[in-house]
Structure formats: structure tokens, C-alpha cells
Amino acid sequence: MGELFIVGIGSGKSNSLTGEARAALAAAQLICGYTVYVEQAAEMFPGKAVYATPMMRELERCHYALAEAQKGKSIAMVCSGDAGVYGMAAPVLELLPQYPGVTVRVVAGVTAALSGAALLGAPLGHDFCVISLSDLLTPWETIEKRLRCAAEGDFAIALYNPSSKRRSAHLRKACDVLLETRRGETVCGIVRNAGRDGESARLLTLAELRDTEVDMLTTVFIGSSQTKDIGGRMVTPRGYGL
Amino acid sequence: MGELFIVGIGSGKSNSLTGEARAALAAAQLICGYTVYVEQAAEMFPGKAVYATPMMRELERCHYALAEAQKGKSIAMVCSGDAGVYGMAAPVLELLPQYPGVTVRVVAGVTAALSGAALLGAPLGHDFCVISLSDLLTPWETIEKRLRCAAEGDFAIALYNPSSKRRSAHLRKACDVLLETRRGETVCGIVRNAGRDGESARLLTLAELRDTEVDMLTTVFIGSSQTKDIGGRMVTPRGYGL
Incomplete structure (x- = not known):
């Protein structure tokens, strides 16, 4: 065999x-x-x-x-x-x-959460969630509930499948759920083509992310309340109090 | 430089x-x-x-x-x-x-969540959280809140630092929080020394996990409500309806 x-x-x-x-x-x-x-x-x-x-x-x-x-x-x-x-x-x-x-x-x-995080800095340096925004196999209500729980638990979050032609509004809807509890200034990051030709990574706020178009080759990172922009790197401290 | x-x-x-x-x-x-x-x-x-x-x-x-x-x-x-x-x-x-x-x-x-998951099967096949039970740098209240949110969101969970000499009761306390909403029959797994000499992996229920001693070299996996034991492999379906 x-x-x-x-x-x-x-x-x-x-x-x-x-x-x-x-x-x-x-x-x-x-x-x-x-x-x-x-x-x-x-x-x-x-x-x-x-x-x-x-x-x-x-x-x-x-x-x-x-x-x-x-x-x-x-x-x-x-x-x-x-x-x-x-x-x-x-x-x-x-x-x-x-x-x-x-x-x-x-x-x-x-996985893209780790390779993308490395490009941004250390957004997943403390407890985090990984959530897919694809509703092909998962009801949107389940996705929305998980986003709400992740926000309430103040996790850093990596979002997979943040968009596609069929669901271009998903990232905006997800951000709106997160903005119920997270501040608009929350540090976020988007990474496209991590580890591939033409890779790119940039930081932005949650409010800006809400109005940003991304594609299927993108992984999105939402900071926790502790996440900082340190000289253009997205860093979720482990808690050393630096 | x-x-x-x-x-x-x-x-x-x-x-x-x-x-x-x-x-x-x-x-x-x-x-x-x-x-x-x-x-x-x-x-x-x-x-x-x-x-x-x-x-x-x-x-x-x-x-x-x-x-x-x-x-x-x-x-x-x-x-x-x-x-x-x-x-x-x-x-x-x-x-x-x-x-x-x-x-x-x-x-x-x-990371150990991925190498440990591979040994168990596919426990992180759908949305998941990674949570450390170490309260050296994080207040226990924060950890407990995250466990509660992860359980409420029905995430699969990977637990890092599940125990140490100083905090041997942490895993039991964590299981008690999860058992507020998750069934005792929830499929769980523990992996020790993933990818190293003497690696071991086994499945057990959440009720059994509560009364199991683990050490610092162990990563613990808690299934979602959808996670199954398929011939001794821990599998969280992606949703194909198999």
C-alpha cells in the first residue's frame, strides 16, 4: 500500500x-x-x-x-x-x-498568517485568531460571530480569503463588525503575495482598512488593543512592558 | 551597519x-x-x-x-x-x-500549533485561536476572557505553555472555563515534543483533558463543535459536508 x-x-x-x-x-x-x-x-x-x-x-x-x-x-x-x-x-x-x-x-x-506577519513585523506576537472570510463553505453568520468574539477577546486577527470577485464587500462588512468594539485607530496591516514575486506589505488603521480594496492574494492583519506601529512595523507586544 | x-x-x-x-x-x-x-x-x-x-x-x-x-x-x-x-x-x-x-x-x-496539528491530523482545518496559558506576562483574567471568547466563537484552539511547575493547575482551570460552553465529549489532542526525538500525540476528550497532567513541552488542541475523531485522527472539517 x-x-x-x-x-x-x-x-x-x-x-x-x-x-x-x-x-x-x-x-x-x-x-x-x-x-x-x-x-x-x-x-x-x-x-x-x-x-x-x-x-x-x-x-x-x-x-x-x-x-x-x-x-x-x-x-x-x-x-x-x-x-x-x-x-x-x-x-x-x-x-x-x-x-x-x-x-x-x-x-x-x-501558513500565510506567519509569512505575512514576518513581513509586517510581529503582529501575532501574542494570542491571535485566524478567520477565513470565505462563505463558500461557512455561513456568513458564523463568520460574523467569530469576528465579534475575536474582537471581544482582544485577539490579534489574521483574515484569510478577505475578498473575491463574488464577495468584494466581505472585508468592509468584517471591519464594520470589528469597529463595534475596536477603535478606528487600531493598527492593521495587509500583505500581498508574501514570499512570492511582487510581495508587498503595508500598515494602515482599521478605519482605513474598511475602505480598502484587497484581492484573494492578500492576507489581512488586525491588531489587538496593544498592537503598535513602531517605525512602520506592526508589533503586538508579548508584555515585557517596553 | x-x-x-x-x-x-x-x-x-x-x-x-x-x-x-x-x-x-x-x-x-x-x-x-x-x-x-x-x-x-x-x-x-x-x-x-x-x-x-x-x-x-x-x-x-x-x-x-x-x-x-x-x-x-x-x-x-x-x-x-x-x-x-x-x-x-x-x-x-x-x-x-x-x-x-x-x-x-x-x-x-x-510554529508548534502547525507541527503539532500535523501529527494529530487536521485539528486547525477551520478558524482557530492560539492562546498561551502562561501568566508570567499576561494577567490570568485576560487569558480566561480569551478562552471564554474562543469557546463562544466555537473556534478550534491551540494552547501554548499549558503548564509549568509554577502553574500546574492552569490547564485544569482553562478546561473548566471551556466546559462552561463546550461539551465534555469535545475532541481534544495533546502533542509532546513535535518534530523532536520522542514525539508523541494522542486524542482525548475535553473532560479527560481536564484531569490530565501535561508539561511545558506539550501543545494542547481543543476541537470546535465540528471536530471529529476519525480513526484516531483529530479533524476539524472545512465544511465540504463529508
Whole structure:
């Protein structure tokens, strides 16, 4: 029986992979995943067999990878960032009981909350939440409730999928929920294409963020009440009282 | 003027480093950090000058690293896991204005929430919170409030610093707060020494977790209401309805 590795490939650039992720990709006979991530992996490990499906076809990809592993192959399913954070590890493990004998191993990676935070400074230096604004698979009411709880708990927050063509108003709606309890001057940051060509990062206030357009390649960071702008770096202190 | 890289070294084993972290350590003239992490880095990059301070002496270490960078050296400050998540990036950036001319770059790494999650399955497959139970620098009331908000928002939760000699009752207290709203059958997991020799991971219920002793080398995962035990793997579904 084969093994299926669910591999977080970070930004998709070679230097953001861990050694463990490199080893899993090097050993794989077949690389599966979303088209863009498969192309990134294939560039790092040329000559491998690949199987790619577009967005919204995630489950097809999972079934294919599990079936190929059941035939005895060593498979790598690639995910952007980490394998588990809004990644393929969960659906693959949910389907695994249908494929007896297959071994699944999850290989962690640097998720966008961490790579984006590094570019901004240290916005996640204390307790934080990670929330996706995509309502494709989650009711908006659930998202809104989580935003409200995160604000009430004074967490720093990383927002994934802050916008898309279909939901361009989501970030504004999210900011409005946060502004019920957080000050408009709250230090925020946006990072686009972290670790990729053309990466950019900038700080702004929550009030400004509300009226800012972002795209799917962006990760948004909302500071806690303690977060500071220190010379253009977004820093959530750990509490040393500096 | 020199550069100071704040580098997340993951578990401390070579295969958990990203390529970017490897490059920063290879280029450094001096490696600074907490004694244990400096030893791990020195094992991977032998022959480097090192400067280590024990726990509770973090600021001394930051000042030393910044002063050495100001002299023109290339310095790597190593952190376990990620550089920003309860790491040294925040205090270094807070002190940076005292050291004009020094450039600080933060190099992200795989934090224990991600490496531990990979061992358990996919506990952080949907929105999650990261909370430290250490009250050394944070009032317990703040921690308790965040636990309550995280529970109310039905987040999956990763708990850092769940226990220590000085605060052996913290995990029990935290579980009691969560049990105000979460069911005792909530799927939880504990991971010890993720990515290191002697790593271990196991699932248990929130009611069982309350009466379990853990140590400082452990990361604790609390499921959301949706989290499942699938053949011994802890999985928080993304919402595909599988």
C-alpha cells in the first residue's frame, strides 16, 4: 500500500519549504493539487507526474490521490502555506476510511498568517485568531460571530480569503463588525503575495482598512488593543512592558 | 551597519527549517537565543560564535544582539517554532528604535500549533485561536476572557505553555472555563515534543483533558463543535459536508 503525504509548500518558492516538505516531494511518484500549487511544485521538482484540478474540484483531487495511493504509489498532495490550515489535510482524512490500507502523513508548512506577519513585523506576537472570510463553505453568520468574539477577546486577527470577485464587500462588512468594539485607530496591516514575486506589505488603521480594496492574494492583519506601529512595523507586544 | 535576522527554527531539527531560515543561519556571524535553541542551531551550523541566555533573560539577549548588529555584524536570533508567535520578533522590534541603523528581518517558521496539528491530523482545518496559558506576562483574567471568547466563537484552539511547575493547575482551570460552553465529549489532542526525538500525540476528550497532567513541552488542541475523531485522527472539517 502506498503513502499519501499532504504537504504544505509555504509561499510556493523553494526557500519557503521545510526540509521535510522537500523530502516528501522528492520521494513522490505523483504530485496532486490545485493547478497553481502543482505548477509551483513541478518547477521545484521537474519531471514528476502531476494531477491538477481547478478550484471547487478539491474532492475529486482527494479521491484521485487516495485511489492512486491505494494502488501502492507514493503521492504528494500539495497545499499553499500549511497542509492543515484551510488545506487539504482535513478532507483527505475525512475520506481516508473509504481507502483502507492507505497511510496519510501531514507535513506542516509556513501558513500565510506567519509569512505575512514576518513581513509586517510581529503582529501575532501574542494570542491571535485566524478567520477565513470565505462563505463558500461557512455561513456568513458564523463568520460574523467569530469576528465579534475575536474582537471581544482582544485577539490579534489574521483574515484569510478577505475578498473575491463574488464577495468584494466581505472585508468592509468584517471591519464594520470589528469597529463595534475596536477603535478606528487600531493598527492593521495587509500583505500581498508574501514570499512570492511582487510581495508587498503595508500598515494602515482599521478605519482605513474598511475602505480598502484587497484581492484573494492578500492576507489581512488586525491588531489587538496593544498592537503598535513602531517605525512602520506592526508589533503586538508579548508584555515585557517596553 | 549589520543585519539582525529573527529566525524561527521550527522543532529545532534540521528538516523542520525552511530554506530561508537555513540561509539566514548559514550567513550569520553570531547566533543568539535561549540556551536550548542556540544548542540546536549550533548542532546544525557548527563552528559559529554563539551567545545564549537562559529563560527570563530575554531582553538582555535582545539588547546584546541589537548592539552586535550595530557594530556591523550579521546576527541570527533563533526562536523555537516561528519567530513571531510568542517569539523574539516583537521585543526586538520594540527595542529597535534604540539602535539606529540596524536592519531587522523576521524569518517565519513552523510554529508548534502547525507541527503539532500535523501529527494529530487536521485539528486547525477551520478558524482557530492560539492562546498561551502562561501568566508570567499576561494577567490570568485576560487569558480566561480569551478562552471564554474562543469557546463562544466555537473556534478550534491551540494552547501554548499549558503548564509549568509554577502553574500546574492552569490547564485544569482553562478546561473548566471551556466546559462552561463546550461539551465534555469535545475532541481534544495533546502533542509532546513535535518534530523532536520522542514525539508523541494522542486524542482525548475535553473532560479527560481536564484531569490530565501535561508539561511545558506539550501543545494542547481543543476541537470546535465540528471536530471529529476519525480513526484516531483529530479533524476539524472545512465544511465540504463529508
